[in-house]
Amino acid sequence: MALPELEDIKVERINERESDNKVKKRNLDIDMNPMVDLAFLLLTFFMLATTFSKPQAMELLIPAKPEEQEEQEMAVKESKTISLDLSKDKVIWYQGITDPDTHVVSYQKLESILTRLNGEIDEMVVLIKPLPSSTFGHLVDVFDALNYSEVGRYAMSELSEFDESLESSAGEATEPESTVAP
Amino acid sequence: MPKLRTIKKLPKLDMNPMVDMAFLLVCFFMMTTTFKEDMPAEISIPFSKAQLKVPSKNLCTITIDKDGKMYVGLDNKFDRKQMLGYVSRTAGVNFTADQAARFSLLSSFGLPLEELPALLDLEKLDRRAFEQTGIPVDKDENELRYWLMGARLANPQLRFAINGDANAQVAEVKRVFDILQDLNITRFNLITDTEKDGPS
Numbered sequence: 001m002a003l004p005e006l007e008d009i010k011v012e013r014i015n016e017r018e019s020d021n022k023v024k025k026r027n028l029d030i031d032m033n034p035m036v037d038l039a040f041l042l043l044t045f046f047m048l049a050t051t052f053s054k055p056q057a058m059e060l061l062i063p064a065k066p067e068e069q070e071e072q073e074m075a076v077k078e079s080k081t082i083s084l085d086l087s088k089d090k091v092i093w094y095q096g097i098t099d100p101d102t103h104v105v106s107y108q109k110l111e112s113i114l115t116r117l118n119g120e121i122d123e124m125v126v127l128i129k130p131l132p133s134s135t136f137g138h139l140v141d142v143f144d145a146l147n148y149s150e151v152g153r154y155a156m157s158e159l160s161e162f163d164e165s166l167e168s169s170a171g172e173a174t175e176p177e178s179t180v181a182p
Numbered sequence: 183m184p185k186l187r188t189i190k191k192l193p194k195l196d197m198n199p200m201v202d203m204a205f206l207l208v209c210f211f212m213m214t215t216t217f218k219e220d221m222p223a224e225i226s227i228p229f230s231k232a233q234l235k236v237p238s239k240n241l242c243t244i245t246i247d248k249d250g251k252m253y254v255g256l257d258n259k260f261d262r263k264q265m266l267g268y269v270s271r272t273a274g275v276n277f278t279a280d281q282a283a284r285f286s287l288l289s290s291f292g293l294p295l296e297e298l299p300a301l302l303d304l305e306k307l308d309r310r311a312f313e314q315t316g317i318p319v320d321k322d323e324n325e326l327r328y329w330l331m332g333a334r335l336a337n338p339q340l341r342f343a344i345n346g347d348a349n350a351q352v353a354e355v356k357r358v359f360d361i362l363q364d365l366n367i368t369r370f371n372l373i374t375d376t377e378k379d380g381p382s
Binding site: 036065086138143147 | 212236355364371
């Protein structure tokens, strides 16, 4: 017989396939190391490019610009105002405007003082007066203290002559805590 | 001799779990990443106990460095382009389309208006090295006001944040407050960092 039987061919082909499969199975063992390299490269890149600590924000509301025509001057009793004069490492505070007693407090203890004053004085108004030696960091400290002692009404205010005289004396006071009111 | 042969044959490690883990982490970082913006100035922000997050969208940042130099940054490049359009119209300084396109890629800048085209003509790497002198805020040429006005007009939903250096003078910050008040922007944020040693 010249031609092979049909059965024989089938068997042969199946055998071929089986042998093929065996070779492929051996090749399935892929080297994963370059892939690990790549993954870690990406990982390092993202880790370095990420900002981890997102900064916090402090919300601030300032009064709207007063209209030209109407005066927005609000009458506030002198005794209800507390002035905070910010200097380099301490706050000088006093109650009232005319002839006040000045007290000195550190930025760390400002919050407790404000909490106490807020309890004592009804409808207290705090005037923030940054002396030229103060910085933005101090201002933020004061806003922080005001927010946490729940003082509702505060404003940044212009320096009076009295405040300017404090600037020169601010450098001289020795111990910030020494004159803190009990 | 048989000992040597065993040493030669390295043990085969299955790397697949390692790949899985690495890509999992890559995916995590890709999802959560917000890229650092390159700032023209080094700012050490003050500490506070504030707990609010800085808004991540529609944000205009006014940066004040320790020497009182002002920088303005917008988070959206379309807003930046519109802001530039407004400022160039009101101040009468013209920018080419190429310059405007480059400006829209600038995350933050601080230069007087006349010097801005010179910065925009530089190549990207030279731009980073360029010493920026800050936006003038003098009474007679208050350019910061123009920029903030332009930003406000470009995007009415814009929120403003002041990113001040802890050592900046209060007087400089007060100027920015005054400009914002003048523009009727009465609500804004101060960018601060969480206090490290907790409440004092």
